[in-house]
Amino acid sequence: MSSNSLFQVDLNGILKVLSDSLYSSYQVFIRELLQNSVDAINARKHLGDAFTPAVTVNFMQSGDVRTIFVEDNGVGLTWTEVDEFLSRIGSSSKSGRQDRESFIGQFGIGLLSCFMISDEVIVISKSAKKQEAVKWIGNIDGTYQKMQLEEEIPVGTSVYLRVKDSIKLDENLLESLLGRYGTYLNVPIRFFVNDQEKNNFQRDFPWRVSADEVISAGRSAFKEEFHQYIPLKDRSGKTTGVAYIIPRPTHTVANNSHAIYIKNMFITDHCTTILPEWAFFVKAIINSENISPTASREEIYKNQVLEDVREELGDCIKQFLIQLSETDPTFLHHIIGIHGTALKSLALNDAVFFRFISKWFSFPTSEGILTLEEIKQQTKTILYVPDLDEFKQLLPVARGNGQLIVNTGYIYDTEIFNRLNELDKTAIYQAIDVEFFGNILKDLPLEEVDRYRERLKQLQYHLDYFNCELEMKEFSPDSLPMIFYMSQKSLIERDVKTIQQESDDLWSGITDAVFSFEQAYHSKLFLNRNNPTIQKLLNQPTSSSDELFMETMYINSMLLGHYPLNKKEMDIMNNNMEQLLNKIL
Template sequence: MDHRFQVNLRGVIDLLSHHLYSSPGVFVRELLQNATDATRARRHLEPTHPGRVRVELIEKQDGGRPTLLFEDEGVGLTEEELHRFLATIGESSKREALEAHRNDFIGQFGIGLLSCFMVCDELLVVTRSVKGGDETWEWRGRQDGTYSVRPSEHRLAQPGTQVFLIARADAVEYFTPERVRQLALHYGGLLPFPIHLTAHGRTEHLNPEPPPWRRAYGSAGERRQALLAHGRAVFGMDFVDCVPLRAEAGQVEGVAYVLPFSPNFHARQTHRVYLKDMLLSERAENLLPDWAFFVRCVVNAQELRPTASREAFYEDATLARARAALGQCLRQYLVDLATHEPRTLQRLIALHGLSVKALALDDDDFYRLVIHWLPFETTLGMMTLEHYRQASSTVRYVTTLDTFRQVSRVAAAQGLCIINAAYTHDAALLEKLPRVLKDTRVELFSAAQLPQGFEELTAEERDGVSRLRRVAEEALASFDCEVSLKKFLPAEVPTLYGDVEEGPFRRDLERAREESDALYASLLEGAQEPEAPEQKPQLCFNLRNPVVRRLARVRDTAQLRLSVEMLYVQALLLGHRPLNAREMALLNRGLLGLIEAKLGDDEDSGGLH
């Protein structure tokens, strides 16, 4: 046996009117929207019908709560339509026309009128239909879910609808002339039908001009200044530039404004969007591609679908195509800058490098245009890739900040330029370089490559350090570290620890194995790929360093070994390498040994005085 759902109308109205919408002020939007849709529906029957919307604030002389009137010259409603559309939640008066004219109407859900119950307890709708002769009907709806319909004693002179709202005591702030004007302009300032506001006996035309992107201007410069002024008025800030936007999908048009500051890469910009000239949302997020976070937009769409709250666009194929087209407008803007205004592009890159880099990764043609203007941090300072390639045919880079810190000082002293590609997108941009520009070589650099360019020792110098080499090789043999002695700059650096690309990963794996239990250690062993013959890490001693030269003359083997071990640990720490358990023990033993040696020297010299 089937049963019907039991619906608590008071609860449904409370849910929709208080929780679906973001602010009580949206009731103005919903009433303007209904008036606009009614006017568009009448134009389907009478194409030359001009249409207008009148808003009047009626303030009581006796101090009673004010009344707000919204009046349109639209299609109106019959008695049957009042029962059907105003008293059935989810039923829209536009639904019959949606299949043929879905994109002509803003409202499509049949719940917008309920927003009025956020500011009043009762609604009075007076309407005359173009299809119902000269009959005028009244529909009175109440917040408890009851309503009544009867013929009106006050007949309308022509088809249209009047909606009366008496302010609730806690919502009087929405019924002042200033607030009504602000809300009507905010939501309906771009509507193509005239909106007239009457208050205190004065009538004002609120929307006499079309949106700025539809106006005619005397020059491109005048147009740009007008668009920038509009952006300043909308968002309250001065923008760097403006970009006209247009997309056939969804019939979208508007302006993108280039931000004067660099936003957080993970922040999504929110945009002001209109649907059929009615404000939909000031916080729409899904309008542009993710990489376009350097702009904020004002756009109007004719054929995108709103969500039920009409505060965002519904995610569908049309929105996806519109998003791609708007992204192409921004892409073309950057391409035009690269071609005609490279200095402007360089200033924009300085502000919004992450967006430009993300787009370059996505678009090969744009990559070719901008890659040589992108700045990179190198061991020889900040420079563009073009500047780098003028000095070197091979682009060398490291992918971690620790490696860059380890090699930067020594590499700079040798005049070797290495790019720090640890920043977002930099490594991917450099790896893409030889795929797009065939004449370019790119090389991932490691600290192990630095000693290859160091100055070799003379035969006499090699003899002088042979004992140091032998003791160092014995001390570091258990750490699988090779030893070399060379001369390099800067002289104050005594040693350089260089390992292969996978070295840091192996050290992390070894430390994790030491710190885990037997079961987890066996899992790590099983997950590790079979080792291939590999280059071992190397500790290179710098014979230009005075400490290393003095070590070469030390005769005490224990003291020499201790010093070598301490220099090894120091090189690891300077290279930001994690110490394993044996290396930590080495550090502790070395520190204790140095303390004991110092204490011994003090005792030999007489101790305390």
Template structure:
């Protein structure tokens, strides 16, 4: 046996208020939408929408009138009394493109602010004027009404207790201006017009500079900032036109970009997300579209293939603006990059044209100062980079002194950008700096100093052997740096494997032991970090001349700990113990020498 669904209208209204419409303010947008669709269905000679607030009606009610197509009595029964039924679909259920409404639930939003909704309508196709009155309890009445002078519809709302402010003059005027300022039909609240004509980007100007200034002023009034620049947007497939305003101040990449979107010139939302690619967070858009679909709450855009295509098209237009800026106005481009470098770098990770722009125009930090990557390659050929800021600060001065160019890739996206540079030219060589490479570029010692250095190194090796480090004496700049801790990539990998093996047991430990060599073969020679002592440093020259084994051990351990701290290297328990031991030992040595001096 077949049965129909029974609908609890109060439950539906509660569902709409709590989960679909984010605010009761949606009721006026839905009323404007119905009025616009009625005018679109059969435009009269002088189309108009009139809103009469309580100050005009005098009885606390709100009237919304249009002189559109109206409804017959049969249509009133069919459309107003069936939840989800809409006249704005064709026989296959698809929405008719010239209408704003699609879901057949718009009139229910009025029950968010009123317990009773009255609709007085007369059809342009003929018939008498009828009055439909819907009640929140779930019933409605239809009866003849006083004849209207012309076809059209009037909706009357009387606020429920506690909702009076939603129908007040000030609220209604503000909502009508927000939602309907760009509508193609004149809208008035009482005697006050709220429509402002066509969208500002479609207005006619004889002088392009006047148009630009008008759009900048529009952004100041609407978005509350004066843009860095204005970019025209146009996506015919989505029926989309509008402008993107480039923000004058930086925003974090994690900030969610939102835009002001109109649907057939009715405001969809002021914080619509997903219109631009994620990397384009430096722009805020104001657009009007006729083909993109809204979500059921009419606050966001429905995610479908057309929205994805539109997003890609708008991203391409923003990218073209950046490329054009580089070609025509390098000074303005530099101004833009100084503010929005993060967004451009994010794009360069995925886009070759933006990679080329970053390579030519965006300064990066290097050991030789700030310069573009293109200039850096002209100076040094190979692009070597430090993957972290700490590593760059540790090695930049030393690398530069040895003639090794070094780029600081410790900032967002820069390492990925550097590794993509060969896409611009296969001849470009990019390498992460291996700290061990710096030792091979340092100057050898004067043969006359070798004997004293060798005696010193014998004591230094014994001091550092238990710390897993090899002492080396070289001459390098700057002389103010007495010691440098260098751990090559292989040394770091072996140290990580040893630490993992020490903390593992059973099968995991056996597997990690197997990484050090093939079974039955001798283990590879361990790669040890090096403590490079700078023979050009006056302090190190005095240290090398020491002959007391205990004092040499204390001084070498102190230099080792200092080099670790200077390079922001992690300190193991053994390293901390050695640093403490050397500090206390040197203090004791100094006190002992002072006591001996006093005795003399």
């Protein structure tokens, strides 16, 4: 035995699902009604009727009773369509049509949102296709009534809602919602309060009007003092808009929200997926005919079309910057000054863009902030320091010796220089550290080295305890006695050694078996032969104060370089301090 039965639908349950899970707020009812009106007007246009499209919204308040009337002169509904499209949830007049692309709604659930603000929805409609008028009353308990109207009414549809007491909705809020959802719908929307016209909404998207309008719309939408914008258009021309350049630095992990309209209907001002991630220096207003909304129409649907649109809009931003380098290089400098980080990130992900933009990038150098082009004018062997602390340490020496060095310790900069090393054959790019730099400093003449050989050996003896190697160089400024260097690898080995010394036999033995120590010396001290104190040290005979001098110099270098001191170094530092204080006294 078998039977066919229909599902029983609990309207209250459905409404709870809509309000709790689908729609973010009851306020979307006005969007749904406007959308139905606009779709109805488009459907009537398709019939070839000559009429002037109009939507009116009237907010009536008498004491505590608030009623909203939404009227349009669209295609209207016939007696049978009312059954099909108003009384059947999920059935839409637009979903099966060949011309469905010109409609905003398609899911057949929009009218249900009205039940979030009203227990009763009254629809009066006259179809443009048949001379019949119908009244439909839907109730929150899931029942409805339908009747034919005898009186003559114009073609179109009117919806009447009595607002529930629990709903906070006044004329101002309704006006603002109409502004949000109705402004760009291409249909004049007139707003009345108690039959008195208060406002009307119909504007074209600002990029179709004027540059001033674009800037003004951006400032109003995002509350930012924009000065410049980039026109956006995908390849099909179905998605258009503008991207405003944010007039302040933005963080690389900032996830900018963009305002999205689909078929002129506002969807969200929190869209983060319409532009590529690297475009975190712009905020956009976009209208699209080809991307789709989700069922809630509060987000956009993530599919291949969206991916393509995103890439194509990203190309618009890149092309704009490339053109700017020819038409207004000063402004490009200005943009890079503010959004250099974002553009560097973009360049690293796009080889073509990299080749164009890299010369415009600025970097901190020993000679101040310079563009790559300016750096290359000064030197064809570009030395860059990937570590911020090491750059700071090298800065006075580089300046004193007239050597330009670039600080690439900030985000993306080392990667940019590594990439330049691969692509730009007009210069040599060399990553350096303090040791590398120390080794390109001027060596002492051989006779000088011979003269100080024994003395240096004596001084080295006091540094062996710290595993630090001593080397003599000549460099400017003379006031700088030394440069100290400890590599990352040395620090690791130092750390492992310390842990091993503090460990029991079991762990110490395992470390011995597994870890191989490679560094002969953990650190290096380049002494400056030109420094008066160092000269004094070199020229005096061995004395008991050598140890104190060398240890203090080593510890001081460690502290200045922000290297961590281990326990024995701490003990020596305290002990030496005491000795020095005693000497003063």
